[in-house]
Amino acid sequence: MAQGGKRQAKSHYVCRSCGASFPKWAGQCSECHAWNALEENLVPPAAASGGRFAGYAGAISAQVLALAAVEIEHEARSPTDSAELDRVLGGGLVEGSVVLIGGDPGIGKSTLLIQTLARLSVSLRTLYVSGEESPRQISLRAKRLELPADDLRLLPETCVERIIAAAEREHPQVMVVDSIQTMYTELLQSAPGSVSQVREATAQLVHFAKRSGTAVFLVGHVTKEGSLAGPRVLEHMVDCVLYFEGEAGSQFRLIRTIKNRFGAVNELGVFAMTDKGLKEVSNPSAIFLSRQAEAVPGSVILVTREGTRPLLVEVQALVDESPLANPRRVTLGLEQNRLSMLLAVLHRHGGIGMFDQDVYVNVVGGVRITETASDLAVLMAALSSLRDRPLDHGLVVFGEVGLTGEIRPVPNGQERLREAAKHGFKRAIVPRGNRPKQEMEGLEVIAVENLAEVLEI
Numbered sequence: 034m035a036q037g038g039k040r041q042a043k044s045h046y047v048c049r050s051c052g053a054s055f056p057k058w059a060g061q062c063s064e065c066h067a068w069n070a071l072e073e074n075l076v077p078p079a080a081a082s083g084g085r086f087a088g089y090a091g092a093i094s095a096q097v098l099a100l101a102a103v104e105i106e107h108e109a110r111s112p113t114d115s116a117e118l119d120r121v122l123g124g125g126l127v128e129g130s131v132v133l134i135g136g137d138p139g140i141g142k143s144t145l146l147i148q149t150l151a152r153l154s155v156s157l158r159t160l161y162v163s164g165e166e167s168p169r170q171i172s173l174r175a176k177r178l179e180l181p182a183d184d185l186r187l188l189p190e191t192c193v194e195r196i197i198a199a200a201e202r203e204h205p206q207v208m209v210v211d212s213i214q215t216m217y218t219e220l221l222q223s224a225p226g227s228v229s230q231v232r233e234a235t236a237q238l239v240h241f242a243k244r245s246g247t248a249v250f251l252v253g254h255v256t257k258e259g260s261l262a263g264p265r266v267l268e269h270m271v272d273c274v275l276y277f278e279g280e281a282g283s284q285f286r287l288i289r290t291i292k293n294r295f296g297a298v299n300e301l302g303v304f305a306m307t308d309k310g311l312k313e314v315s316n317p318s319a320i321f322l323s324r325q326a327e328a329v330p331g332s333v334i335l336v337t338r339e340g341t342r343p344l345l346v347e348v349q350a351l352v353d354e355s356p357l358a359n360p361r362r363v364t365l366g367l368e369q370n371r372l373s374m375l376l377a378v379l380h381r382h383g384g385i386g387m388f389d390q391d392v393y394v395n396v397v398g399g400v401r402i403t404e405t406a407s408d409l410a411v412l413m414a415a416l417s418s419l420r421d422r423p424l425d426h427g428l429v430v431f432g433e434v435g436l437t438g439e440i441r442p443v444p445n446g447q448e449r450l451r452e453a454a455k456h457g458f459k460r461a462i463v464p465r466g467n468r469p470k471q472e473m474e475g476l477e478v479i480a481v482e483n484l485a486e487v488l489e490i
């Protein structure tokens with residue numbers, strides 16, 4: 034090394050999928066258990082001993098402020114022309130914010146952003162930086178989607194320094210970088226897509242966004258066992274993290290807020306992929322409910338609440354005699370351990386055992402349920418399938434099931450019941466704590482306190 038070998042470049046190993054860092058190489062990441070995901074990351078001696086952190090030396094000039102003395106400008110939010118995208122962003126795009134949009138390849142990230150940017154370009158200065166598609170491809174797509182893209186500015190480039198230089202000339206108000214894994218910085222020698230490149234490129238873009246007030250969207254591919262660093266290694270650096278959910282085969286695309294410095298998390302935006310791009314779905318309950326005209330065993334309607342909106346979804350269960358010594362417990366859209374726990378509660382407090390049965394539970398439409406209010410629906414769907422008896426067609430349920438067999442109340446019961454009534458449901462089984470104070474018109478509410486009462490019904 035230049036300094037007589039005393040100050041060597043420090044190296045550590047960083048996991049490509051979760052970003053955890055280790056002093057030694059290993060075949061498997063002990064944080065996220067991904068195999069072969071650790072890559073060497075060199076910290077240049079200059080950086081380790083000052084460099085970017087040279088500010089420490091000038092710390093005398095750092096200023097401490099009283100909170101009250103901080104001048105609050107009005108947080109400038111611009112609507113994005115899509116109510117569903119605004120919802121997940123927490124009410125619109127914030128000036129100078131950095132939004133990371135992650136998702137599997139081909140799920141619709143570029144489509145969503147080109148649509149949004151083209152519509153915004155009518156009133157704002159926009160810049161679409163693409164490291165994946167040629168300007169011709171982008172233009173063709175915009176034409177096919179019939180977007181008002183005349184004023185949309187394009188930049189095919191993958192070097193962050195050049196992108197920022199171009200952006201400084203163009204002064205865009207909104208900028209898209211598609212995708213962060215194709216970008217590289219001249220400061221580092223590692224290949225584009227490696228953890229260090231992706232992080233450094235993001236750091237520079239974040240810095241640019243804060244300095245210039247440009248709102249920046251970063252596209253990040255979620256990779257399976259891949260050679261690219263996943264977007265998770267960037268989550269802590271950006272203001273807002275959105276992930277695409279949903280099955281590749283399904284027409285619907287859900288966008289969930291994972292992190293938001295300017296709004297609520299877990300907010301869900303619902304879109305449908307059509308031949309004219311992504312169309313927003315403003316009444317998602319209606320689509321997740323498209324089911325058979327007749328009541329069938331194993332199907333229950335749950336009122337869940339994702340973010341700030343109640344949502345009606347169908348929970349299906351199939352209980353079937355198992356040929357295996359260890360019967361299967363399979364869940365799609367729900368947590369598997371939760372199912373095992375619920376079946377144990379059912380056995381212990383309800384006397385109904387399913388230890389010789391395979392149990393499959395699915396949430397229709399590719400929605401992932403993250404709250405415990407689904408417990409009661411899962412139990413009732415499984416029971417209905419086991420006994421081969423359909424539940425009432427106009428019935429909705431929600432409620433958490435405790436380990437002692439009690440049915441616990443969940444937040445926002447009123448709002449859930451109102452959503453059910455709005456969609457024409459006639460009966461609701463809910464925890465006692467969620468019983469409304471007044472009668473609800475057209476909706477019979479049955480309040481239950483424990484598992485025994487549920488079994489009676």
Ligand code: TYD
Nearest residue numbers: 138139140141142143144306307308309310
């Ligand atoms: P894309 O936005 O390119 O995915 P990503 O950027 O996340 O990798 O989406 C591509 C997929 O979307 C592709 O499989 C085709 C489909 N699609 C449509 O069905 N309709 C459309 O109008 C467009 C543009 C794409």
Ligand code: MG
Nearest residue numbers: 142143165211
């Ligand atoms: Mg793309």
